[in-house]
Amino acid sequence: MTATATWQNWSGSVACAPRRRAAPRSEADLADLLREAGRDETTVRVAGSGHSFVPLCATDGLLLALDAMQGIVAADPERREATILAGTELHRLGEPLLAAGLGLANMGDIDRQALAGAVATGTHGTGPTLGSLSTQVVGLRLLLPSGDPLDCSPTRDPAVFAAARLSLGLLGVVTHLTLRLLPAYRLHERTWALPFDDCLAQLDDLIAVNRHCEFFWSPPDDACALKALNPTDRAPWTAPAPPAAPAGLARYLGPERVDWSHRIFPSDRQRRFNEIEFAIPAADGPACLRDLRALMQRRHRDVAWPVEYRTQRADDIPLSPAQGRATVTISLHQAADRPYETFFRDTEAIFRHYRGRPHWGKIHYHTAAELRDLYPHFEEFERVRRQLDPSGRFLNRYLRDLLLE
Ligand SMILES: Cc1cc2nc3c(=O)[nH]c(=O)nc-3n(C[C@H](O)[C@H](O)[C@H](O)COP(=O)(O)OP(=O)(O)OC[C@H]3O[C@@H](n4cnc5c(N)ncnc54)[C@H](O)[C@@H]3O)c2cc1C
Known part of the structure; x- marks a missing residue:
């Protein structure tokens, strides 16, 4: 087999040159490809849309894409x-x-x-x-x-x-x-801006009364763009104008509107970036954000990208960052063409203090030993993985380091 064209992820932070790429059209095609890879002892990875920032999909073996298996x-x-x-x-x-x-x-x-x-x-x-x-x-x-x-x-x-x-x-x-x-349900979307301290003072109430609440803190403005979504029976509708906002937040504020849920949830992310995100115990969210803000004001004034703050309920999935605890996630970004490592490592030190668990699709520097310590059910996952893939056909170097080193 000869190397095919390079594969790249969305942000450009990962590239690889698989020996073979395939887009099976059916389960039978896919099974044949897997059997062939088994005979050749080829490593296999599957790519979705390549929106992860870390080398989850990277391989020099067989790279599969299920683009033809949709619907x-x-x-x-x-x-x-x-x-x-x-x-x-x-x-x-x-x-x-x-x-x-x-x-x-x-x-x-x-x-x-x-x-x-x-x-x-x-x-x-x-x-x-x-x-x-x-x-x-x-x-x-x-x-x-x-x-x-x-x-x-x-x-x-x-x-x-x-x-x-x-x-x-x-x-x-x-x-x-x-x-x-x-x-099927419709959502009512409202966005508005608040100074940082006002946002944090109101946060518990806002999270409690809205089905979905999140905000972006803009470092240059020291202000937040809040978004609240709630189910409604109202007919689809859009207000004539968005709320007034500081320049750095205008992108995150839109007109008040009502529409079907899938038309309201997604935003446009045209400008490419790299991202780090950690899931921390919900009660620590505000303190952690204050620490990150102090760090950025002290050492990383050049980073203008807003910091995103969201919530998630506890779940019972072995590798879920929200496993066993009500969670706040905090995400920080840097432009895709700018260095990010010093900034992200500095923020990670703060997340470590709060026993944050990294988002698996985003950049972090945690070792396998640290991850095992953060995930009480890590070994349950590993047991299933060893049972289903005893020869490690689906491991690439990044995942081997992440799970086993
Ligand atoms: C602009 C942007 C916005 C984002 N917003 C959010 C957000 O709001 N919330 C959030 O949590 N994350 C967010 N992310 C992260 C993103 O959702 C995750 O990284 C997600 O995994 C990407 O999906 P993908 O289809 O691109 O998967 P990929 O990055 O292509 O793959 C991710 C993993 O899925 C595996 N995989 C894919 N298909 C299969 C399959 N058929 N069988 C087995 N394994 C498979 C791959 O092997 C890989 O391990 C965002 C990322 C970007 C770039």
Whole structure:
């Protein structure tokens, strides 16, 4: 096999030259590719939309993409569930789900990810009663490194299911997933700006009364752009003008509006950046943010990118950053063409103090030993991984270091 064109992630922070790239059109094609890779002892990785900032997808072996395996297999409004092909990009889901009378319970900032890619890293939005996309999965099919299928759910191979809900693509290739959904609903979106101290003073109340609340703190303005989303029966509507705002926050403030949930959740992220994000115990969120703000004001005045603050409920997924604790996530960004390591390492020292757990798709410098210490159920995941992929066919160097060193 000869090397094919270089693969790159969204921000440009990761590139690799796989020996082979393939986009199977069916489960049977995929099984053949996996069996062939097994015979050749080739390492396999699957790429979603390449929106992770770290080398999860990188390989010099076989790189699979499920771009040709998209769409809804079955939707059941009575059970509030739908089975969806793993390669389906989230922005292709909203309208067909709406046609079936269904909607996702929550979404992150964008809708460009592939469903299996977003689930594999625990992609999340905001809301203290809501979990990540991984928590919305109620069943899935894996093609194991051998090419054989394995269906799992809370009642069928529950240990595999628990691990597969957030697997970093380490257990095999997910071909379809069944999600628990809500009856289709509309959201009312409001955004507004507040000085930093006012934002923090009101934060507990804002988080308690809004189904979704988040904010961006803009360092140059020392002000925050808040966003609150709540379900409503009102008809779709958009106010004539956005609220007034400091220059650094204008991008995060839009006109008040009402629309179907999948049209409200995602934002546009045109400017490329790199990102670090940690999940910390919810009660420590404000103190941690104050420490990060002091650090940026003291040492990193050149970073103008807003810092994002969100909430997530506790869950029971072994590798979930929200496992066992109500969570606040704080994300910091730097332009994709600027160095980030010194800045990110400095922020990580603060996150360490709060026993923060890194987002698996974003940049961090934690070692395998530190991760084991942060995740009480780490070994349960490892046991399933060793059982399903005993020869480490789905490990690349980054993941080997991350999990095993
Ligand atoms: C602009 C931007 C905004 C973002 N916003 C958010 C946000 O709001 N909230 C949040 O939590 N994160 C956010 N992220 C991070 C992003 O959601 C995650 O990194 C997510 O994993 C990316 O999905 P992807 O489809 O691009 O997956 P990739 O990055 O391509 O892959 C991620 C992982 O999924 C695995 N994978 C993909 N498909 C399969 C499959 N079929 N079977 C098995 N494994 C598979 C890959 O091997 C890899 O390990 C954002 C990233 C960017 C660039």
